[in-house]
Amino acid sequence: MITLTGVTDSATAKGEQTRELILSTALRLFREQGYGKTTMRAIANEAGVSVGNAYYYYGSKDHLMQAYYDLLQDQHREAVEPILAAEKAFVPRLAGVLRTWLDVSAPYHEFAGTFFKTAADPRSPLSPFSEESRPARDASIDVFRRVIEGSDLKLPADLKSELPELLWLLQMGVVLFWVHDQTDDVRRTRALVDRAVPLVDRLLRLTRIPGVRGVSNELVALIRSIKP
Amino acid sequence: MITLTGVTDSATAKGEQTRELILSTALRLFREQGYGKTTMRAIANEAGVSVGNAYYYYGSKDHLMQAYYDLLQDQHREAVEPILAAEKAFVPRLAGVLRTWLDVSAPYHEFAGTFFKTAADPRSPLSPFSEESRPARDASIDVFRRVIEGSDLKLPADLKSELPELLWLLQMGVVLFWVHDQTDDVRRTRALVDRAVPLVDRLLRLTRIPGVRGVSNELVALIRSIKP
């Protein structure tokens, strides 16, 4: 049976084991030598299975990347828990969530470019905007919903309801920047997060000013109107 | 000799002719059957040359796409002239420039997704953020500089100087939306442009409010600090 994400369900424990073996081998090779230089033959070889077997579990090389991305998101959701539990103010909550993403993703920075490349193709089910990746996207947006819910942020209701998606978009922007960032320890991206988050906070608080409020309402209306 | 864009210079008129033949054939096939389904062999065949010959003039299949993009930009710059000459107000100037882009790009909408996919890869010289595509990017940004310069827009100097690049980013966002837009005549993207432009205008005029001005200054400072 083929699921929406293109990952084949395995019925037996042995199958499950093979699937995990293939994925972990692939991720290791991706990390060690990059996505482009890792061939499906090499993955199969290293895992001690045949090429066709890898394709039995993962519909394509890109699906192995998608599996990595899912894994990454799970790790991120877990790593973010202590921050959401400890911090009460909006700024450190958001900054913490974004910084944690950078930490979790660090080992994969080198080949992340290829991921983004695949993700940007609208025809690909791997695109972050695609219907197929809705579950993963929703889970990710939910993290930002919790960032807001648990914070001291006071906002108009309609803006507040759109904000999780907007912050997710912000995160996509950070990822795009990160992918292009070649500095040590992605110093520039960290600087971006550190400066952008307080700015977002200030921007949001501006909506209290009457003159700004109208524009903010229109912005929210626009965002709502362009959502499918 | 290989240039920065990967396009081989041709020394003779004959070579130039062959190069154009290959490009026009490629673009026609891209339009007729999409980027993915057009093979380099088919392009060479249709153009009556050998595969290797196509690679003599264009370093890769992606470079043919880049050549298309450059062509598109030239067309856009030309098509935009009457608007910049006729309109004096910021909103119709910006809206006109963005709408014209949609018009010029319309024939290529179907395979534009693949273009965006390639463009999003940071390692690719075809990325709109890459050093190699700086000339094309600068030319594109210059259009937005003219949109602002020739308009009635009154802005703080530092914001005004960063605005062309910001509008270029807005355009990238519109392109991303456009690529995903499957409605007839990209109706949704047109609606987005029509609503977003007046909103941008209102946002910019907000910087006159003292409380907003400080945030705007910080935003400009942030943008300047993250530029390489």
Place this chain on the structure above:
DNA sequence: TCGAGGATTTGAACGTGTTCAAGAAGTGGG
């Protein structure tokens, strides 16, 4: 225990983008 039927695994084969050594065609100086 046996065998039917599903799950898993294999590896050769296909189509693709790309490379490259070799040759053909053009150019300019003598």
Place this chain on the structure above:
DNA sequence: CCCACTTCTTGAACACGTTCAAATCCTCGA
């Protein structure tokens, strides 16, 4: 006109992602 030199052109060969028919393994009811 000829010869060296550059430009241009060729097509076979390579590496890769992917497919698929066939083989093997596994499970479970009889």
